[in-house]
Amino acid sequence: MAMSGRSKRESRGSTRGKRESESRSSSARVKRERDRERETEAPSFRGSPVRVKREVEPASVREAPAPVVPAVRVKREREADEDSEPEREQRMAAWIPRTGGAATAPTWIPLTGVCWTLTLRNCVPSPSRISMRMPVWCVASTFRALSNVPPLRNYFLEEDNYKNIKRPPGDIMFLLVQRFGELMRKLWNPRNFKAHVSPHEMLQAVVLCSKKTFQITKQGDGVDFLSWFLNALHSALGGTKKKKKTIVTDVFQGSMRIFTKKLPHPDLPAEEKEQLLHNDEYQETMVESTFMYLTLDLPTAPLYKDEKEQLIIPQVPLFNILAKFNGITEKEYKTYKENFLKRFQLTKLPPYLIFCIKRFTKNNFFVEKNPTIVNFPITNVDLREYLSEEVQAVHKNTTYDLIANIVHDGKPSEGSYRIHVLHHGTGKWYELQDLQVTDILPQMITLSEAYIQIWKRRDNDETNQQGA
Numbered sequence: 001m002a003m004s005g006r007s008k009r010e011s012r013g014s015t016r017g018k019r020e021s022e023s024r025s026s027s028a029r030v031k032r033e034r035d036r037e038r039e040t041e042a043p044s045f046r047g048s049p050v051r052v053k054r055e056v057e058p059a060s061v062r063e064a065p066a067p068v069v070p071a072v073r074v075k076r077e078r079e080a081d082e083d084s085e086p087e088r089e090q091r092m093a094a095w096i097p098r099t100g101g102a103a104t105a106p107t108w109i110p111l112t113g114v115c116w117t118l119t120l121r122n123c124v125p126s127p128s129r130i131s132m133r134m135p136v137w138c139v140a141s142t143f144r145a146l147s148n149v150p151p152l153r154n155y156f157l158e159e160d161n162y163k164n165i166k167r168p169p170g171d172i173m174f175l176l177v178q179r180f181g182e183l184m185r186k187l188w189n190p191r192n193f194k195a196h197v198s199p200h201e202m203l204q205a206v207v208l209c210s211k212k213t214f215q216i217t218k219q220g221d222g223v224d225f226l227s228w229f230l231n232a233l234h235s236a237l238g239g240t241k242k243k244k245k246t247i248v249t250d251v252f253q254g255s256m257r258i259f260t261k262k263l264p265h266p267d268l269p270a271e272e273k274e275q276l277l278h279n280d281e282y283q284e285t286m287v288e289s290t291f292m293y294l295t296l297d298l299p300t301a302p303l304y305k306d307e308k309e310q311l312i313i314p315q316v317p318l319f320n321i322l323a324k325f326n327g328i329t330e331k332e333y334k335t336y337k338e339n340f341l342k343r344f345q346l347t348k349l350p351p352y353l354i355f356c357i358k359r360f361t362k363n364n365f366f367v368e369k370n371p372t373i374v375n376f377p378i379t380n381v382d383l384r385e386y387l388s389e390e391v392q393a394v395h396k397n398t399t400y401d402l403i404a405n406i407v408h409d410g411k412p413s414e415g416s417y418r419i420h421v422l423h424h425g426t427g428k429w430y431e432l433q434d435l436q437v438t439d440i441l442p443q444m445i446t447l448s449e450a451y452i453q454i455w456k457r458r459d460n461d462e463t464n465q466q467g468a
Helices: 002-040 059-063 071-082 085-092 134-147 150-157 174-187 200-209 222-236 247-252 270-277 318-325 460-467
Strands: 041-043 049-051 114-116 125-127 254-263 285-291 294-297 315-317 331-334 339-348 352-358 360-362 367-369 373-375 399-409 416-422 429-433 436-440 450-457
Touching (some): 134 150, 134 200, 134 399, 134 416, 174 200, 174 222, 222 247, 294 318
Parallel strands (some): 294 352
Antiparallel strands (some): 254 285, 254 339, 331 339, 399 450
């Protein structure tokens, strides 16, 4: 009985399988017949049915097929034909050939941080765009500003300048140099089809080398990142604090004298204070120090409204906050135990000078932003008066011109960064924020809340041209 039941089940299964296969074959047969009917009658573009006959094409037609030209190529050729000869010469003037040397740019590198954008008509040069998420706008602005410094840019465009630098085994900091060089070559690639660059690898190197101090998901401070990045880049290139120099120190490093005088405790009696001032511990001392950037302190912003019940944003000239480095102005610095009076005097001006305007103050509860507007000229800022007398004779060129201006907008924790860059070839200014690039007048740059600025020192040739 068991064997007969199994045979019945097997016969039922085989019958069911045959039926399913027959139904599938019949449905496939019906589908093929429908496809043949559709192929015999094909609708035209106007909607009227036109019967298509399968005829053999002549041999001449088969041997010479019509060439397929991409739409982008047709558009480029049409635009190239429409260009006039002066327009071509003006566009080609934005590029310079290679002149040779170890730190020179590769063949056909544009004069400034400007890439060819194929989305614009006639391939008008426009500033390169770095595609980044909102929390890392401070990183993007810093990279854009540094890419507009020609000596630093030209050094990293040539990989031969740093590929033979020996680092200790297991050192990950050299990854920062490699990724920064790759980013510069992406930004300045004349054959780059896209108008924007994604620095994903560079951001990963920043997170790894900073030990997650600067992360992709968190908004960081622009000055903190700039200070860390310049020092990390200098160290990764084999530089030291005093002896060995790198391209970073050659471009940005200056020197100053710091005069420090210790103050007695303010709660002490007046007689005891006078006695302490005669001790050697409370005498003024002088130290030579180097710097990568100068920190400019803003005056305290008003806390209360004026007579018209309005909060007026204060303004201060640039030369007022630069008086900190004239060697005369003293400022008090407080610590947990001691107070000091310090004054600063510049002894060496670098080819490219960085100003960091101190807008944020931290306390135990929150971070406060100072919205004071700094009034500064775009060109012709002379810093000779901030040098000592013996150094003034050595420094012939002390005049600087602005080439990059990083702005912070909004609240300290929820704000955003944008940057103004100068196109050296045309003298025009551009405003960059994420993927947005717009022209801006130089007069509008001074109305922004400037946070980080890069100034270029004039050479003898540039000074003579300005004087003429």
